[in-house]
Amino acid sequence: MIRLWFLKLKVLWRSEHIWAFYMGLFMLYLTKFVFFIDELPVTIPLYGLFMSTMTLVILNSPKRYHMVHMIRLTNWNPIRRTLQSWLFSFFCTLPASTLLFFTIREIFKDTPVYLLMFVIFGLSYFAISFAFVISLLPFKMAILCSVSLYMVLTLMHGYKLESVRYVAPTLNFMYPDYPDMINMLSIFFLGILMLAIYCWSGVDWPRRQKKILLFILMIIAAAYIAVPLGQIWNGRHLANEPYQKVQVNNIVVQYKGIPHTIATRYGQVVSDIIDELNEHKINPNIAQIIITRLDHVPKGTQLEHILKLEEKTLYIEPYSNKFYEFNYGYNIIRDMLELSETDHQIGQQITQSLISKNKHHFFDSLQRRGLSETYE
Incomplete structure (x- = not known):
């Protein structure tokens, strides 16, 4: 695994010019010296855009450089390969998570560090998982989907995000002192669902295994849908509860x-x-x-x-x-x-x-x- 990671990094650094992504990321970080503190939260979705774009480049590189057959020689289970790719993407996007931490630390100086790390991990988890599912599309179309999503999140920053509570990975950046655990639970199931779709659709499984994976995918989808349904039920139950x-x-x-x-x-x-x-x-x-x-x-x-x-x-x-x-x-x-x-x-x-x-x-x-x- 370590050798494969070094090989991927070498290809990304020399051929994909990954250093240019990091330069762009650093320029994004420097905007903290241009914007007022109250304006900095608007830049948070752009860090997610960087993470998703970086992951898309990583997932596309084996196809572009004909490395797919080399990866398959590892004899790893496709699910294991997916998890390895997810971890590698997480490693490559750590600079974005680190700079995002320093950015929001300027905004929430009195917030415990572990809470800031918690909400940053939530965004990173979503951004990478989202990149996996849209990587099933042609590369340019996937980039367009990624840009569109994070632009919408940027435009909806603030209280409007509450209206998309179950799909908004940037919601908790409004109040890291009191993270919305329902939102985090939704993002958790949504991330697993996107990875499951990637595994089910992106791998040529035997018919029997594909049916089993589809069944698991449906269970995950049901768990995700159960979160908002549970909140609706709880709201109706709460209306009849005494104060x-x-x-x-x-x-x-x-x-x-x-x-x-x-x-x-x-x-x-x-x-x-x-x-x-x-x-x-x-x-x-x-x-x-x-x-x-x-x-x-x-x-x-x-x-x-x-x-x-x-x-x-x-x-x-x-x-x-x-x-x-x-x-x-x-x-x-x-x-x-x-x-x-x-x-x-x-x-x-x-x-x-x-x-x-x-x-x-x-x-x-x-x-x-x-x-x-x-x-x-």
Whole structure:
């Protein structure tokens, strides 16, 4: 295996000019010095494009240089050859994963390293597996499919990705502190499904073995489809579930569809904002909070606003894990100030005071970066 890898690398370096890909990758990385930090996430799908393109070149090279017969002499099972090719592709795309890590580390400096590595691996896993299945197409058509997919992911960056939650490998880059495990599970099954399609269609199996592989492929497809179906069932079941309660200071928090810790987090941050408003002689008059996790992206253009105040009840309806984080995720200070109809100048003072006090460490990143322009 090691000798074969060295042979492949030699061919790729000299004949496919793989060094040019790495030069392009490095130029992509340098854009971090051109864009503002808030704009850097737009470049994330382009790293996935590099990974998929690199994998396509790797998979196409044996055909181009008539190495297929040499690889078959290894007497490896086709599935084993597929896994070996996947690992080799993963090795060759490690520079992209590494530079992507340094890029998102600039954005999420307070996020644990293991979570950043987790979401990067998810993108790498998808990008390589996707390249395998589209490699069944002619090379130019496969490149076109790859470019089209990642351009769509770039254009859909942000809350729109929630509408394609089960196929979006870049979704968790919006909130690596609170990764969406349903999304990761979907990407896991989707990756296996794409590899299974590659093995089933790209190899000339004996009839009996091909039927067995088709049966396995159908099981994997069923497992993938079961994820969104399970979420639909869970959403309907949740609608009939009673709300749970937790007391945060003088506020009663009722919640369902979210963990107890997140409900407490919302209660604490709202309580902190109310205390600050009271110090400026503004009384929002909130007695309770009702939090309901939505299983769909709401219609309309106000996708970043999830608060609604009716009489003495504050309704919070998050539909994404991004709303659990208050530094680079959800701007809850802005929405609370808008609901209380706070003057712009006073709002800036309240924002600065909340971030500087940072009672429950919800604004550590903003405080460290010295940013208090969250009220607009």
